[in-house]
Amino acid sequence: MPSLTQAQSNAVEQLLRISGIIDHLGHLFEDAGHRLYLVGGSVRDALLGGLGRDLDFTTSAQPDLTHELLKRFTPSTWDIGRDFGTIGALKRDGRDEWQIEITTFRADIYRSESRKPVVAFGDTLEGDLIRRDFTVNAMAVDVLTKQFVDPYDGLRDLSEGVLRTPAAPETSFSDDPLRMMRAARFASRLGFEVAPEVVAAMTDMAERITIVSAERIQAELSGLLLTDSPRAGLDLLVRTGIAEYVLPELPALQLELDEHHRHKDVYEHSLTVLEQSIDLEKARGHAPDLVGRLAALLHDIGKPDTRRFEGSKVTFHHHDIVGAKQVKRRLRALNYPNVVIKSVAKLVELHLRFHGYGEGQWSDAAVRRYVRDAGDELERLHILTRSDCTTRNRDKATRLRRNYEELEWRIDELAKAEELDSLRPDLDGTEIMAILGIPPGREVGEAYRFLLEHRTENGPCDRAEAEALLLDWWGSRQEA
Known part of the structure; x- marks a missing residue:
């Protein structure tokens, strides 16, 4: 993990690289009476020295105004996430291409019986950041002033390689239970340790994952599996009991070893x-x-x-x-x-x-x-x-x-x-029908499978031999 000074140096370098993009955007929002902040994974990745071309922002502006401002910035915008406060845009700058998402300050929660969050917009940056999943994703940079905002010590946790939640983990996971699976994904992706209080909350609240939709669980599981080292995250899901609800076949592989140890540990084998x-x-x-x-x-x-x-x-x-x-x-x-x-x-x-x-x-x-x-x-x-x-x-x-x-x-x-x-038969379906003088139907399929089996067992043959084989097979069927 980078030291604090190295992380800060990384961030300065990465922000300078995109200054032309973010300065223009910052002035647009300031002129409209609002603030704009680079936030979440973009800030985390900048601190780690690997900011990509997907930029995430948060703002005090409402979605309609955000969309209006973005249209002045680039002709390529979309509002498919408007109901969740998010407006997207694509900005081309020479050979570079940036995908931008700007979201209004959020204050979402899950109701106990709901599979979807109740979308609510907030009015402060700190209120938005405390609703985020982990402290390392709860840092922001003011686009104009370049002021670093870190109310929940995300920079310290980033330097120490620890995943903590900005709010109490019970509150965070109650608001959005999918964050428990996200902890596993980030543990694998970043190689971070999950704080003991976070693991304890995941264990106590594992059943709450059942209110999350299958589509969101699938996306998180896929994201975990596509990391370079998914083992740590998968093992965390099993240890906390979350896997019992989302992928019960995985913990079921922890077969009780018989006294003579006559087979290997299937669970550990599968991870290997x-x-x-x-x-x-x-x-x-x-x-x-x-x-x-x-x-x-x-x-x-x-x-x-x-x-x-x-x-x-x-x-x-x-x-x-x-x-x-x-x-x-x-x-x-x-x-x-x-x-x-x-x-x-x-x-x-x-x-x-x-x-x-x-x-x-x-x-x-x-x-x-x-x-x-x-x-x-x-x-x-x-x-x-x-x-x-x-x-x-x-x-x-x-x-x-x-x-x-x-x-x-x-x-x-x-x-x-x-x-x-x-690998195909030496005659296709059209040729089979022409040779045998039969219409499409079950018998064509049977003839095709016969020729495919012969091709598999004996290798390819020329057309004359294939026709002879087909006619012999057809004749034996008619006699039967």
Whole structure:
């Protein structure tokens, strides 16, 4: 964490960088009789030396006036957040582009039975800041005077790497329970410790998260998973009991170990797989991938329901299939898009496929089937399968890694020879109908699947051979 003097130096440097933008805005609001403050995450990031191009402001002006003033500043404005006091704008300055949001001083609260905040506008900066989630986000800078406003010691907490709430945590979390999940996200994103009184309040008030809408919970969970180090935040949600309400399948992985310790800790294993998948994601040149990270975290959620003791062994037969169904139920409850749900469930269902072929005994047909079943999720399946090795046995880990490298090499070789990425039958549906003289219907689909299975087992063939195979198959059906 930066020292106080370093943080202050960072802020001066960052504010000078955007002075042309904020000075103009500040004068517009001053001429209208109002003050404008850079606030929240923008000030925090400036102090950390990483202010981006999204600038957040707060003001004493009401939304209608803010919109009017912004239209004098830039032609690109929007008021989709007007009901919540927020007006947005896009400002281009040479090659630079700034996204700006200005919000009227707020004094929102949640009613005990409500899933949405009651929007109320405040009349003081300090009143606005105390309603914010954490002290490190409750600092402001007067745009004109550059006066630093820090009534709740956010700069000290930023320097010490601690997350505290400006008001008593019970008050803060009662006003907006989603802040409890936000604590987990910021703990992971910033690498900060959460103050003991904040953890205690989260534990005592965990059930209050149930009044928050599924969409807002989903957004916070996704934001947490997309940080570089989500483990700390996820563990905080589990320790405080919040995960029991938003993602109960995660704490359920903390299976009680049997006296002989015949299986590894599934919860710790899942967090490790997530960490390893993030490392591989980066190593293979990918941007943060929500689907892959959800699959890594949830790949074993079918284990608690499938655990059986068979003599000296513990088994989890079909936990991949059971887990895929559980993933669909949970992600639907969190209102994730269908495309995300489908992809995550598919990865969970396939995550054991590699181990079903023993010690690298992969025929060409098995390789084709692996690629066909993975479809568009093949690269994610590579990452998940590789990450799902947390054994401390070095020989076993090396053997598994080499076997999977062999599989990826085989896939690459077959792909070059057979266009494996687009595995299809040698005849399409239109050709099948023309050859057999049949209209669209169930029989066309059956013929297509027959040819696809032949292609998977035996590789590609030329058109004449494909037609002969189709006609033989059709003839045998007619005879039957």
